[in-house]
Amino acid sequence: MSYKIAFFDIDGTLVNEDKQIPQDALEAIFELKEKGVEPVIATGRAPYFFHHLAEQLHINSYVSLNGGYVVYQGEVIYKRPIERSDVECFVKRAAEHAHSLVFEGHHTFSTNNDQDPFMIDAVSSLKVELPLLHEAFWQEEDIYQIFLHCKEEDEPLYEGHVPGLRMIRWHHTALDVLPKGSSKAEGIHAMLDILKLTPEEAIAFGDGLNDMEMLNAVGLGIAMGNSHEDLKPYADYITTHVNEGGIANGLRYAGLIE
Incomplete structure (x- = not known):
């Protein structure tokens, strides 16, 4: 070939x-x-x-x-991008369980908790700058991916909760959240x-x-x-x-x- x-x-x-x-x-x-x-x-x-x-x-x-x-x-x-309604549902779910999120647009990213050690550990492992605090970022920009920061044992709290989304773990404190499919x-x-x-x-x-x-x-x-x-x-x-x-x-x- x-x-x-x-x-x-x-x-x-x-x-x-x-x-x-x-x-x-x-x-x-x-x-x-x-x-x-x-x-x-x-x-x-x-x-x-x-x-x-x-x-x-x-x-x-x-x-x-x-x-x-x-x-x-x-x-x-x-x-x-992720459907805005799916982002909103996921944001509410994460808030219920006090888990931090990072929102990724195509030109920049932000977080709803810039003091979370899980977020700092995961993002720092990429050798990039940490995201700035901007809780409403997802309401203003198209979001293509979300980082969910939680332990592996907490993943069942999210599985299937938003049918339009799926998760892939890439770090011991973080998962990628993206559109299903x-x-x-x-x-x-x-x-x-x-x-x-x-x-x-x-x-x-x-x-x-x-x-x-x-x-x-x-x-x-x-x-x-x-x-x-x-x-x-x-x-x-x-x-x-x-x-x-x-x-x-x-x-x-x-x-x-x-």
């Missing part, structure tokens, strides 16, 4: 635990571009959380916010349609639970050696750890770099 496009998750895939791109991964991406294959970021992060990484990689196309906001060569080609795969399909490419002409790399649909949506799904164990069954191939040449080795397996 001649692959034309490659989608890359960020955390644990393009960057390591220090949120740095390993040099071998950087060189592999540049070689991939020289071979005529387009690299695209595919992440749960919002655009303002990875601009610096995109600039370092010279990538201007991305599937962000777990498929909710998609940009190709600087142009927005797809967006799917939304995923990186949905955003990838939107981009492939624009480019008139088939899923079989695409490959994808990931390591987390929000990468399951993505690995199934392409011709070759590659899981990092450091992947969550529940992701690995969804992969066509398991490469090495992010710090052990995972990106380069995966691209070599795909026959895309030397």
Whole structure:
């Protein structure tokens, strides 16, 4: 198969635990571009959380916010915000249980509790600035994703409460909350349609639970050696750890770099 496009998750895939791109991964991406294959970021992060990484990689196309906001060569080609009524229901539910929320728009984000240690712990792990306090942000902007900050044992308090939403845990103090049916795969399909490419002409790399649909949506799904164990069954191939040449080795397996 001649692959034309490659989608890359960020955390644990393009960057390591220090949120740095390993040099071998950087060189592999540049070689991939020289071979005529387009690299695209595919992440749960919002655009303002990875601009610096995109600039370092010279990538201007991305599937962000777990498929909710998609940009190709600087142009927005797809967006799917959460229904305002669903956001309102979720806000009320979180207030009942005293759990903090972070609201993610496409250009900035905010929180309804800037002192919550759970929120500070989770957002700080991304090596980004903390959100400002703005409780009414969700009433003024389109929201593509919400961070819910709670312990794992509290998740049943929310499951099924708002039928239009689903949750994916990404940190021990945080979950992504997004529209039901939304995923990186949905955003990838939107981009492939624009480019008139088939899923079989695409490959994808990931390591987390929000990468399951993505690995199934392409011709070759590659899981990092450091992947969550529940992701690995969804992969066509398991490469090495992010710090052990995972990106380069995966691209070599795909026959895309030397």
